[in-house]
Amino acid sequence: MLRTPLARTSGTLTASRASYDPRLVREATATKALSSRQRLATYNRQYWFRLFGVLHGAFPLTTRLFGHWIFNEYACRFLVAHPPDGWDIELVAVGFDEFLADELEGKSITIEPGGSTLESAALIEAARIDAAFFEVFRAPPVEPYVPTAADAERLLAGRLVLSPAAALFSERWPLSDLRRELAGSEGEAPVPLPSPLSSARSWLLLRKKLQIGQIPLEAGELRLLTLLTRFPVGEALALLEGEWPEGERSSLPPLAQRWLARSVELGLWSRLDGQK
């Protein structure tokens, strides 16, 4: 049974609100068997079930870590703050990862009924991973950027634009593994959070035709690619150099060159924008 914040104490789904608009209650007909509130409750229940279902589908890992009970509570808060708009119901899920990050930052979450506690950082990370998969899946077909000889002159001043069919993320828990393991399985109870990794892993999600590939990156590579999504190429390289340990800076140029070339070979970028 999907539990919602509509009736936490009873543990059942109570779809009949106490506060329907009185005009609506007066307008809707009742029968001997059912009051107008009870009839309106059918629509209320369907509304929440439908939207929770969309969020469960878009955030499968996050849902399983929270368990449906707690996930639906956050989903409800999100949906009240951001009611669906427009014909595309899938867009309901957009922004839920950012919402969770705002809600959870610095907090510890107690998962009922087991009483175990989850680190919010792990939940935020899970939501970002789910969001990355969601966006990459939904991306339109995009031709990857192929540099020309003329581009060499304007590369440093230009800004590479990340393909919508690509996403970058790092993880401190093996959550992408867990996501893969949970795929296709069902369950409402929370699943245990795996132990944290000894060191963070960096990944590129890249859609090629219908498959979403998960490609390991070096930590420095992830950092460079992230900087490249925000700054012109020359500036991104300079920023990376500034962050690089001073004693190791001589090794950076060939690394950066290799990483940059690889990103282009993989088809990570959709275009090179002009000088900013």
Add this chain to the structure above:
Amino acid sequence: MVGPELARNALGLGLRSQHYRELFELWPELDYFEIISENFLSEALSPRFHLDRVKERYPIVLHGVGLNILGPTPPDPEYLDRLCWLADYVNAPFVSDHLCWTGVPAASHHDLLPTPYVPELIGLVAERAAFVQRQLGRPFGLENLSSYVEFERSTQSEWNFYASVVREAGCSFMLDINNIYVSSQNHGFSASEYLAAIDFSRVLQVHIAGHLRQSDGLIVDTHDQAVAEPVWQLYAQAFREHGPFPTLLEWDDHIPPLPQVLAELSKAEARRS
């Protein structure tokens, strides 16, 4: 381009992503598929890929849930443009959506909501339906809802309202037999009287589907199980008195293997004789 008209005795199935693997292995004999328009209006690659494979072998009709034709504002022009594009893309013989409202500006309920049935709404929605049909350049059908509330201010029956809209718009019926049964039980009217009000020469197709009777007695249009016997009986009555017409099975949740779904659809043939 508009695809050829379906045969009047055609049998079709609502296409769902759960079907793909078996469909692409079995390629069953089937007259047509119906797709939910909204599942294919975005630019996402995967839905389009699968759609391309299906449209190579089967006629496809469109069935939408987002037109909001009874909403406070006219149908979204951007949505309508995409719908027209999709209809051309699959060469749909016809397109349908529901006689309902789904939301207000900046807030969509994503559900099929009834309105009071009053004469002043007939002209409004008929004009919109006629416009949609002109834009689509092919027959456009309005589907009757299953509903869980009626309104005190309704001054006419749902079937008279529905028939009036279709007549005035010059469009068609996309008649849902299961919805007639569900609503007749929920609101206590005669399903036969409903059928008698429909001009079957304007019926593009009928839908059949399963439903759920809740413990409180209300029937909910869940599309998650086999067609109930009373619905089959109503279908048989409709076919006997007004057939033939294309028939489509909707099964949207707890979907069994494709052969089982097709076996359910094949019961329609037995019910016609």
